[in-house]
Amino acid sequence: MLKTEGLHYQYEGGESELAFPDLSIQKGDELLLLGASGTGKTTLLHLVAGMRTPTRGQVALAGEAFSTLPTAARDRARGRHMGIVFQTTHFVRSLSVSENLALARALAGCPPDEARIQGLLEELGLAHKLHARVDALSVGEQQRVSIARAVVHGPGLILADEPTSALDDANTDAVLSLLRKQAERTGAALLIVTHDQRLKDRMSDRVELNPIA
Amino acid sequence: MKASKLARRNVLHRPLETGLSVLLLAFGVGIISLMLLMQRSLTEDLDRNIKDIDLVLGAKGSPLQLILANVYHVDVPTGNIKLADARKIMRHPYIEEAIPLAYGDNYDLFRIVGTEPSYAAHYGAEIAEGQTFEAPFEVVLGQEVAAETGLSIGDTFYSAHGLTDGTDVHRDKAYTVVGTFQRTGAVIDQLILTPIASVWGVHEDVEDADEEITAVLLKKKNPLAILTLPNLLRNTPMQVALPAIEMNRLTQQFGIGLQTIRAVALLIMGLSFISVFIALYASLRDRRYELALLRTMGAPPQRLFSLVLFEGLWMTAGGILAGLVLSRIGVVVLGQVLADRFHYDVTQLAPVWGELVLVAAALLVGALAAGIPARSALKMDISNTLGQGR
Numbered sequence: 317m318l319k320t321e322g323l324h325y326q327y328e329g330g331e332s333e334l335a336f337p338d339l340s341i342q343k344g345d346e347l348l349l350l351g352a353s354g355t356g357k358t359t360l361l362h363l364v365a366g367m368r369t370p371t372r373g374q375v376a377l378a379g380e381a382f383s384t385l386p387t388a389a390r391d392r393a394r395g396r397h398m399g400i401v402f403q404t405t406h407f408v409r410s411l412s413v414s415e416n417l418a419l420a421r422a423l424a425g426c427p428p429d430e431a432r433i434q435g436l437l438e439e440l441g442l443a444h445k446l447h448a449r450v451d452a453l454s455v456g457e458q459q460r461v462s463i464a465r466a467v468v469h470g471p472g473l474i475l476a477d478e479p480t481s482a483l484d485d486a487n488t489d490a491v492l493s494l495l496r497k498q499a500e501r502t503g504a505a506l507l508i509v510t511h512d513q514r515l516k517d518r519m520s521d522r523v524e525l526n527p528i529a
Numbered sequence: 530m531k532a533s534k535l536a537r538r539n540v541l542h543r544p545l546e547t548g549l550s551v552l553l554l555a556f557g558v559g560i561i562s563l564m565l566l567m568q569r570s571l572t573e574d575l576d577r578n579i580k581d582i583d584l585v586l587g588a589k590g591s592p593l594q595l596i597l598a599n600v601y602h603v604d605v606p607t608g609n610i611k612l613a614d615a616r617k618i619m620r621h622p623y624i625e626e627a628i629p630l631a632y633g634d635n636y637d638l639f640r641i642v643g644t645e646p647s648y649a650a651h652y653g654a655e656i657a658e659g660q661t662f663e664a665p666f667e668v669v670l671g672q673e674v675a676a677e678t679g680l681s682i683g684d685t686f687y688s689a690h691g692l693t694d695g696t697d698v699h700r701d702k703a704y705t706v707v708g709t710f711q712r713t714g715a716v717i718d719q720l721i722l723t724p725i726a727s728v729w730g731v732h733e734d735v736e737d738a739d740e741e742i743t744a745v746l747l748k749k750k751n752p753l754a755i756l757t758l759p760n761l762l763r764n765t766p767m768q769v770a771l772p773a774i775e776m777n778r779l780t781q782q783f784g785i786g787l788q789t790i791r792a793v794a795l796l797i798m799g800l801s802f803i804s805v806f807i808a809l810y811a812s813l814r815d816r817r818y819e820l821a822l823l824r825t826m827g828a829p830p831q832r833l834f835s836l837v838l839f840e841g842l843w844m845t846a847g848g849i850l851a852g853l854v855l856s857r858i859g860v861v862v863l864g865q866v867l868a869d870r871f872h873y874d875v876t877q878l879a880p881v882w883g884e885l886v887l888v889a890a891a892l893l894v895g896a897l898a899a900g901i902p903a904r905s906a907l908k909m910d911i912s913n914t915l916g917q918g919r
Contacts, residue, residue: 358916362912362915362916365825367824367825367911367912367915368912387829387830388829388830388831389829391824391827391828391829391830392827392829394825394827395825395826395827395828396827400825402822402915404818406818406819406821406822407819407822408535408539408819408822408823409542409816409819410535410538410539410541410542411535411538419535419826420826423823423826423827423828424826424827425827465826
């Protein structure tokens with residue numbers, strides 16, 4: 317589903333070029349990308365998600381070139397194939413919970429599916445929040461809605477950025493199993509990027525990033 | 530979800546900022562549209578009343594007053610003239626039609642105008658009920674007079690002396706209503722017409738029997754009348770005034786005031802566009818994560834551009850719509866005031882062409898005001914933006 321080759325990135329005015337290990341995940345697989353602060357893991361995540369263009373190397377998504385696409389085409393491909401769970405949750409605040417999910421489907425090019433949205437929210441214990449304003453949700457509810465939004469359009473790859481770093485052990489387990497269950501349900505690949513060492517024991521496939529020299 | 534729909538939701542999600550922009554624009558558009566509507570009503574009204582009256586003959590004094598008094602019936606006359614003197618002008622070979630007017634009394638503040646049936650014919654006033662006036666003290670009521678006073682055929686009434694006061698009532702001779710006119714839209718709707726002899730009859734005891742009239746409305750046969758007649762009148766107590774020229778002078782005097790109002794309205798509109806710009810710009814800073822999020826969900830940069838542009842256009846459209854509604858409320862209110870004070874009807878709500886230009890210009894400037902924030906949404910770096918969210 318995702319394959320990176322020889323990714324390098326140099327920040328404007330940066331002293332040296334960052335080099336990243338190659339990643340490869342098949343559908344249904346999961347991979348933990350573990351690195352402490354300052355290892356460039358956010359940069360790598362943004363490269364993988366096509367939010368930055370690598371100075372060298374490339375990213376292939378669903379068997380097709382991704383990182384070399386023009387911006388608009390990359391945005392569309394990302395919307396269609398990826399679902400991203402950000403560390404800080406953001407929503408379109410003028411829309412309700414279900415409208416935010418509907419928007420994710422629409423932007424991914426999927427037909428409207430109210431039943432799917434309702435079913436998903438029920439699964440996450442949020443059925444009663446269907447028409448709630450996103451501002452009115454608790455932090456935990458917001459995170460669950462953002463997971464729902466990342467999977468509502470059935471993406472082939474779920475990217476999660478520090479999904480557990482602010483959570484206690486019990487909630488860490490809950491969120492991890494939620495992500496796994498949703499990935500499994502849609503047959504998606506799951507890539508978790510984190511510095512949270514607790515996940516190390518819970519996931520077998522992992523790549524560790526080394527501090528940049 | 531279409532960009533336009535999301536834009537509408539976003540705009541409604543910020544009621545204060547949106548409200549300020551809409552309010553400012555509504556006032557700017559409203560004032561200008563109100564001026565356009567009033568201008569149309571007044572121009573049409575002025576023209577309808579001038580209709581084919583090239584000259585007005587009356588006593589010396591302010592020519593504008595002569596016109597306002599005798600064509601529009603909104604001012605007091607400049608005085609009276611002798612019918613015998615007036616006849617010389619009325620029968621001048623350069624004159625095609627001459628309609629004498631004699632008045633000085635009112636009923637319920639509606640003027641009782643002594644004239645000839647040609648006056649009604651000139652404005653195309655047809656008899657709605659009854660018949661036209663023939664004998665002295667027979668009157669035909671203009672449509673508004675009939676509606677307001679409730680008088681109907683066969684009713685009688687006494688006139689009051691003067692034009693602006695209903696207290697000094699002549700108790701000697703009563704007028705009898707013999708007919709009513711259909712609506713004309715001209716000043717005749719506000720008048721009570723009667724033969725000139727009735728007016729003389731009322732004032733017989735007050736003035737010399739040497740018959741006097743107030744003014745004569747003249748239609749020229751030959752353009753030279755405009756040059757010749759003033760010379761003929763040089764050493765007489767009479768003058769002729771040209772309605773077209775006097776009204777033109779009057780509207781030019783108005784013009785300076787109107788230009789000031791227009792400048793203020795344009796200033797308010799300008800402020801409203803700045804407010805649209807600021808509202809959008811501030812909201813972009815406030816929701817940069819939200820916009821970056823839309824990109825990560827698959828919205829290309831152009832989509833964000835059109836989203837912000839649509840937000841500006843919604844605000845502009847809201848302001849325009851509110852402004853057009855405001856101006857119509859204004860016309861109704863002003864129309865009421867003018868109707869009460871001058872018996873003038875200006876209540877016309879149909880759109881005017883100038884408003885189309887106004888709407889198009891406002892939408893264009895609104896799009897430009899939204900363009901700069903929209904461009905910054907287009908250029909946004911999502912990686913940096915989301916990176917700051919840590």
